[in-house]
Amino acid sequence: MKNLEESVVQILKELKMTETQAKIYVYLCRVGEATAEQIAEGTKIYPTAVREALVEMYNMGLIKRKKKGGIGFLGRRPYIYSAVPPLELVKKLASELQQKLSKLLMLQFPKKMELKPPLLPVKITIESVEKEKQEKEEK
Numbered sequence: 570m571k572n573l574e575e576s577v578v579q580i581l582k583e584l585k586m587t588e589t590q591a592k593i594y595v596y597l598c599r600v601g602e603a604t605a606e607q608i609a610e611g612t613k614i615y616p617t618a619v620r621e622a623l624v625e626m627y628n629m630g631l632i633k634r635k636k637k638g639g640i641g642f643l644g645r646r647p648y649i650y651s652a653v654p655p656l657e658l659v660k661k662l663a664s665e666l667q668q669k670l671s672k673l674l675m676l677q678f679p680k681k682m683e684l685k686p687p688l689l690p691v692k693i694t695i696e697s698v699e700k701e702k703q704e705k706e707e708k
Contacts, residue, residue, distance in 0.1 A: 574595050574599070577591075577595050578591040578592055578595055579591075581594060581595070584662055585662065585665075586626075586631070587622065589614055589618055589619070589622045590622050590625065590626050590631070592612045592614060593608055593614070593619065593622055593623065593626065593632075594626070594631060594632070594652050594658075596608060596611050596612050597632060597650060597651055598652045601651060602649045602650065602651045603649070603650060603651075604637065604648065604649060604650070605619050605620050605647065605648070605650070606647070608623070608650065623650060627650075630653065630661065631652070631653060631658065632650050632651065632652055632653060633650070633651050633652075633653060634648040634649065634650050634651075635648065635649050636648060636649075637649045656695070656697055659695055660695050663693040663695050664693075666693060667691050667692065670690075670691040671690050671691045674690040674691060675690070
């Protein structure tokens with residue numbers, strides 16, 4: 570499992586995340602939900618770096634957060650964080666890559682076209698394993 574997590578961190582770094590963000594994402598996928606303190610402890614990343622990364626990741630749509638019940642540090646209710654499901658992340662990254670690749674291919678066309686779905690020259694399709702299993706069972 571450790572090797573899988575390390576390789577996923579490397580992949581996420583290559584796609585768009587910092588190493589800190591990638592480690593936090595993998596950690597949240599493994600544990601489900603956690604506070605910033607728990608994430609810092611579980612990932613061995615400085616708490617300040619974890620909090621900064623969590624804000625960035627939330628703004629990027631990579632994680633979700635909700636207020637924890639009860640009172641925490643300095644009388645505040647801390648957030649509980651969770652990762653967006655990997656399939657959702659893959660679809661988000663595929664959509665962004667599709668847009669970028671489509672813009673690149675537009676260099677080939679003499680007339681400028683508007684890049685709006687479904688008129689993109691590049692289309693990336695993501696299908697889940699569960700969907701494929703369900704289709705096989707229906708046959």
